[in-house]
Amino acid sequence: MTTTLNRPAASSPAPAKPALTFRQRLNVFDMKASPYLYISPFFLLFALVGLFPLGYTFFVSLFDWHLLKGQGEFVGLRNFQEVLQDRFFWNSLFNTMSIFLLSTIPQLIVATAIAAVLDQNLRARTFWRMSVLLPYIVTPVAVALIFSNLFGEQYGLINNILESFGFDRILWTNETLPSHIAIATMVNWRWTGYNALILLAAMQSVPRDIYESAAIDGAGVFRRFFSITLPSIRPTMIFVVITATIGGLQIFTEPRLFDPRTYGGTAAQFQTTVLYLYEMAFQRQNFGKASTIAWLLFLIIVLFGLVNYLISQRIATTGDGRGTGRGAGGRRRKRSPAPAVVLPAVGPQPPAPAAEPAPDLAAEQAGTPADTTPRSGQ
DSSP states (O other), X not given: OOOOSSOOOOOOOOOOOOOOOHHHHHHHHHHHHHHHHHHHHHHHHHIIIIIHHXXXXXXXXXXXXXXXXXXXXXXXXXXXXXXHTOHHXXXXXXXXXXXHHHHHHHHHHHHHHHHHHHTSOOTTHHXXXXXXXXXXXXXXXXXXXXXXXXXXXXXXXXXXXXXXTTOOOOOTTTSHHHHHHHHHHHHHHHHHHHHHHHHHHHHHTSOHXXXXXXXXXXXXXXXXXXXXXXXXTHHHHHHHHHHHHHHHHTOOHHHHHHSTTSSSSTTOTTOOHHHHHHHHHHTSOBHHHHHHHHHHHHHHHHHHHHHHHHHHHHHHHHHHHHHHXXXXXXHHHHSOOOOOOOXXXXXXXXXXXXXXXXXXXXXXXXXXXXXXXXXXXX
């Protein structure tokens, strides 16, 4: 047991902080709260025009809601069950996916090619870059009128050209695949130039000295495009793919104006999901099922968004791995090292170290007889 005889002197109390003035407290509050106040209008508007309609739509989907009569009896999830058993819903989903694939994939390929051409040193390049944006500023109604005349079954320009070459007419409106191709052509016409400008902006951010170094090393135009340009614009490409996916699943204007007399054709051969929702709400006047279709479409878009996010994360991780040597570089490090190549040195060389003499020769030089014992095998 120990006893402390001399206690240490108590430490002196910490000096009190000087009281902040009102102006200083106001500055501290400004530094902490200002960022949240600056970004709050966006979230308030998003909650007002985004979250509230989403929640109210789900509320309506739980009732038998008529357009004119208003709210009816509570039906729970029965609307979801009936819509999922409706063949027209699945038909509209098939049409949406078909038009989406026919429009998005060619659109991105052509947009990338146009952006690569516009990225070159062209004469009057500002004029060419602005020209590709002209289809985007044309109203969808005008686009629908132009392409409806082009794809007309009786007097359309394309059918007349086909007949002049001896081919049969194509039923652009009454058959499924031709109608999808016609609608996808409208979509590509409007959005290809817009996506090309986004990709062009990404291409111009790539340092030019990389291209010059690759050209000095002997890389051709296509090699530079696939090895430098495409990997460099990968994040922008992912953004364009995601926005094109969301827009393609919500397509409405083009199929609605392609044949204004019907809601997606006489046999619903090009009726998209949004067009089916529109028909359910304002033609059949069933707001409950229309809200159910809207929520199912929302869930499908969220699912596609998650798939796009996972794919983009995997692509980005693969790209980082190549850059930091975790991917292909890491595999290369695991291989057996290549034999070193010894190049002849230039200039005077230091004398080589003297090799030890053989035992027999050393014995002869010392005057002693060499070992004459026969070895095995002799």
